[in-house]
Amino acid sequence: MAHAATAAHDDHHYTSTGLSNWKVGFWTFIGSESLFFATLISTYMVYKGRSVTGPYPEEILDIPLTTISTFVLLMSSLAMVLALDGVQRGNRKLSLVWLGTVILLGAVFLGFQVYEFNHFVGQGLTIGTNVFGSSFYVLTGFHGAHVAVGIIWLSTLWILAFRNKLPAADAMKVEIAGLYWHFVDVVWIVIFTLVYLIQ
Amino acid sequence: MSAATTTAQAHPVVHGEGSGIWSWITTVDHKRIGILYFLTSFFFFFLGGLEALLIRIQLMRPENAFISAETYNQMFTMHGTTMVFLVAMPMAVAFFNYLVPLQIGARDVAFPRLNALSYWIFLLGGLYLNSSFIFGSAPNTSWVGYANLTSLQYTPGRNVEFWIIGLSILGVSSILGGVNFITTILNLRAPGMKLMRMPLFTWMTLVTSFLLITALPVIAVALIILGFDRFFGANFFEVTAGGDPILWQHLFWLFGHPEVYILILPAFGIISDVIPTFSKKPLFGYPVVVYAGILIGFIGWGVWSHHMFTVGLGPIADSFFVASTMIIAIPTGIKIFNWLATMWGGALRFPTPMLFAVGLVAVFTVGGLSGVMHASAPVDLQQHDSYFVVAHFHYVLVGGALMGLFSGLYFWFPKVTGRMMSETLGKWHFWTFLIGFNLTFFPMHFAGLFGMPRRTWTYLADLNLETWNQLSTVGAFIFGASSLLLMWNLFYSVKRGEKAPPNPWGAGTLEWSLPSPPRHYNFPALPRVRSREPLWDDEEREEVEAVTLADPVHEPLMPSPSFWPVVVALGVALTWILLMTHIWWMPLLGLAFTAVAVFGWAFQPAFR
Numbered sequence: 001m002a003h004a005a006t007a008a009h010d011d012h013h014y015t016s017t018g019l020s021n022w023k024v025g026f027w028t029f030i031g032s033e034s035l036f037f038a039t040l041i042s043t044y045m046v047y048k049g050r051s052v053t054g055p056y057p058e059e060i061l062d063i064p065l066t067t068i069s070t071f072v073l074l075m076s077s078l079a080m081v082l083a084l085d086g087v088q089r090g091n092r093k094l095s096l097v098w099l100g101t102v103i104l105l106g107a108v109f110l111g112f113q114v115y116e117f118n119h120f121v122g123q124g125l126t127i128g129t130n131v132f133g134s135s136f137y138v139l140t141g142f143h144g145a146h147v148a149v150g151i152i153w154l155s156t157l158w159i160l161a162f163r164n165k166l167p168a169a170d171a172m173k174v175e176i177a178g179l180y181w182h183f184v185d186v187v188w189i190v191i192f193t194l195v196y197l198i199q
Numbered sequence: 200m201s202a203a204t205t206t207a208q209a210h211p212v213v214h215g216e217g218s219g220i221w222s223w224i225t226t227v228d229h230k231r232i233g234i235l236y237f238l239t240s241f242f243f244f245f246l247g248g249l250e251a252l253l254i255r256i257q258l259m260r261p262e263n264a265f266i267s268a269e270t271y272n273q274m275f276t277m278h279g280t281t282m283v284f285l286v287a288m289p290m291a292v293a294f295f296n297y298l299v300p301l302q303i304g305a306r307d308v309a310f311p312r313l314n315a316l317s318y319w320i321f322l323l324g325g326l327y328l329n330s331s332f333i334f335g336s337a338p339n340t341s342w343v344g345y346a347n348l349t350s351l352q353y354t355p356g357r358n359v360e361f362w363i364i365g366l367s368i369l370g371v372s373s374i375l376g377g378v379n380f381i382t383t384i385l386n387l388r389a390p391g392m393k394l395m396r397m398p399l400f401t402w403m404t405l406v407t408s409f410l411l412i413t414a415l416p417v418i419a420v421a422l423i424i425l426g427f428d429r430f431f432g433a434n435f436f437e438v439t440a441g442g443d444p445i446l447w448q449h450l451f452w453l454f455g456h457p458e459v460y461i462l463i464l465p466a467f468g469i470i471s472d473v474i475p476t477f478s479k480k481p482l483f484g485y486p487v488v489v490y491a492g493i494l495i496g497f498i499g500w501g502v503w504s505h506h507m508f509t510v511g512l513g514p515i516a517d518s519f520f521v522a523s524t525m526i527i528a529i530p531t532g533i534k535i536f537n538w539l540a541t542m543w544g545g546a547l548r549f550p551t552p553m554l555f556a557v558g559l560v561a562v563f564t565v566g567g568l569s570g571v572m573h574a575s576a577p578v579d580l581q582q583h584d585s586y587f588v589v590a591h592f593h594y595v596l597v598g599g600a601l602m603g604l605f606s607g608l609y610f611w612f613p614k615v616t617g618r619m620m621s622e623t624l625g626k627w628h629f630w631t632f633l634i635g636f637n638l639t640f641f642p643m644h645f646a647g648l649f650g651m652p653r654r655t656w657t658y659l660a661d662l663n664l665e666t667w668n669q670l671s672t673v674g675a676f677i678f679g680a681s682s683l684l685l686m687w688n689l690f691y692s693v694k695r696g697e698k699a700p701p702n703p704w705g706a707g708t709l710e711w712s713l714p715s716p717p718r719h720y721n722f723p724a725l726p727r728v729r730s731r732e733p734l735w736d737d738e739e740r741e742e743v744e745a746v747t748l749a750d751p752v753h754e755p756l757m758p759s760p761s762f763w764p765v766v767v768a769l770g771v772a773l774t775w776i777l778l779m780t781h782i783w784w785m786p787l788l789g790l791a792f793t794a795v796a797v798f799g800w801a802f803q804p805a806f807r
């Protein structure tokens with residue numbers, strides 16, 4: 001009787017769903033983050049066209065320029081997939097190249113954003129100018145902050161890989177970072193569509 | 200069995216290793232964290248109660264000047280904020296922490312260090328919020344903080360800053376807790392513990408956790424944009440620049456109504472475990488109670504504008520929210536009938552936990568009925584912002600949430616401490632609570648209907664409201680005295696209470712198969728569960744207890760203590776608090792500190 005009651009999988013890696021805790025936990029966190037960005041985006045949408053003074057979005061948003069930075073960010077997701085593949089294969093060189101590419105592309109995207117913010121401020125749009133300025137800077141600023149966190153996270157993984165401390169057995173670490181990165185990308189697709197394309 | 204019981208009794212404090220202060224600061228044991236959550240929220244309960252008593256003294260007579268209008272504003276704001284964010288929520292989380300792993304057959308939560316982080320952030324947030332009293336500028340714009348009363352123009356002092364920052368810090372804690380409990384419940388159930396075999400308390404924890412991770416980000420954004428207005432000159436609620444104060448109300452109640460269910464569902468879960476135990480019957484219609492809980496969680500997202508009927512959103516919006524609000528009464532009513540049906544024909548016993556559970560069913564129903572009254576928009580127009588509403592939500596939150604938590608406290612106290620609580624004191628506590636509570640809040644229905652407005656410092660003698668207010672004040676003091684009885688009972692019983700066996704109430708769920716108190720690793724090996732009440736079937740109970748009461752061959756490897764959660768919590772709090780310097784780069788220092796601590800944490804192995 002007693003043996004029937006004792007679990008067969010009595011160790012740290014046993015989970016009821018078969019998925020790792022990290023994966024379930026992180027997907028849950030992404031669910032929470034989705035609501036965070038959904039609220040920020042809704043705020044932006046509610047205030048669309050409510051500004052009483054300029055500059056207005058249609059005067060200032062540069063679609064061609066942002067299309068380029070959007071393309072850069074989307075390509076970083078492709079590199080992220082290849083980086084995870086490299087780590088899962090235990091290939092140090094591929095891991096380093098592709099993780100490095102993600103970091104670089106992420107940094108280029110942030111560079112575009114810094115340029116854009118500077119340029120807008122130069123044209124007289126600050127956070128206190130009108131409700132467009134407030135909702136635009138807070139929404140895209142929080143997205144940019146997420147990209148920055150992702151870059152720091154991936155750089156840590158790059159250093160680990162460089163020191164030969166990111167074996168295939170640790171691929172989950174990269175997979176979780178990848179989930180985060182792809183999520184931040186998807187959020188940008190929504191922002192790019194709603195803020196830039198549909199004015 | 201005898202061997203295990205001896206082990207447990209040889210070390211009365213068996214929650215993890217060590218007993219010094221450092222061992223509590225660095226603990227990652229869900230049981231210790233649960234105890235910390237309880238003690239902290241119990242402390243805040245008395246603080247919030249003291250604020251309530253000052254309010255009641257002030258309102259005892261018309262045109263009273265016991266406290267100034269400004270102090271009064273701070274009192275009702277801090278009373279509401281404290282009771283919601285520092286008492287009801289964390290006290291429920293104390294139960295999540297202590298019980299969920301024991302109920303599902305796990306050794307700890309999925310992320311033990313994250314769990315410690317949630318607690319420390321909560322503690323720092325609570326202390327920070329209350330530190331505002333030292334500077335004489337406690338939040339004073341009510342717990343709903345409507346824009347644009349909270350703007351720099353209308354509330355120039357630090358009061359609102361304390362509120363924005365305090366709630367933001369607390370929100371981080373709740374989101375992390377939600378993530379942790381969802382993962383724990385989905386992933387760490389013992390073999391055979393299918394979802395539809397989980398105790399109702401664990402089920403309601405799961406639903407509540409989903410509400411936490413979805414509702415808290417909404418208020419986080421509301422607080423952030425309000426913060427940008429105040430700290431960085433943004434225009435979100437600046438009417439002259441096109442900002443819309445109504446947006447605040449939508450965001451706040453979009454969070455605020457799910458929050459109501461965050462407060463009440465844990466209590467529903469608790470009494471759904473208590474009532475079957477003292478009826479000696481399985482919960483009537485278990486799946487229906489589970490689905491009703493899930494349904495409440497979903498519909499709870501679609502009723503927020505019933506807090507805003509007086510805003511003038513138009514007949515279509517008002518009708519929609521009238522309908523959805525009335526619909527949510529259905530799953531709630533289902534639960535009430537299920538509890539009644541569970542008791543029907545049962546072998547009923549009425550020790551203190553059962554008294555509080557049955558008390559909840561009765562008193563909460565009164566609050567539910569007044570809720571259905573102002574679900575109707577035209578009726579609500581009469582009752583809005585009057586004491587009728589104050590009466591309503593105290594009936595559901597004190598008569599519902601708090602009574603449920605107290606029921607759980609008496610019920611699981613023996614499991615946590617290894618000692619029974621005094622039944623005599625418990626019964627005194629219950630009856631004084633019931634009398635004090637009803638005497639405080641029932642007259643408020645009348646005061647409200649006769650025109651007494653909420654959040655108003657004083658009232659004129661001509662309004663004839665004095666009698667109702669005096670009744671409430673007397674009731675409040677009886678209520679306060681009853682809380683002292685509870686405190687005395689806790690102190691007394693921890694030291695002198697009768698020794699508790701593993702299953703003193705003859706309950707059916709898994710946590711009662713463990714020694715009281717459980718050993719720090721909970722389960723020497725994982726038991727196999729075959730039914731909803733494994734301890735009510737003799738054969739299954741013997742199987743389970745052969746595992747849960749046995750001495751392990753090798754002591755299970757448990758996650759090591761860590762001081763990083765405290766350090767990260769300090770960093771998180773610091774980042775927010777440094778905003779008060781009004782120097783834009785100061786919070787970045789806090790952020791850098793947090794980042795360093797996160798790295799320290801990430802590179803410290805969880806098992807050492």
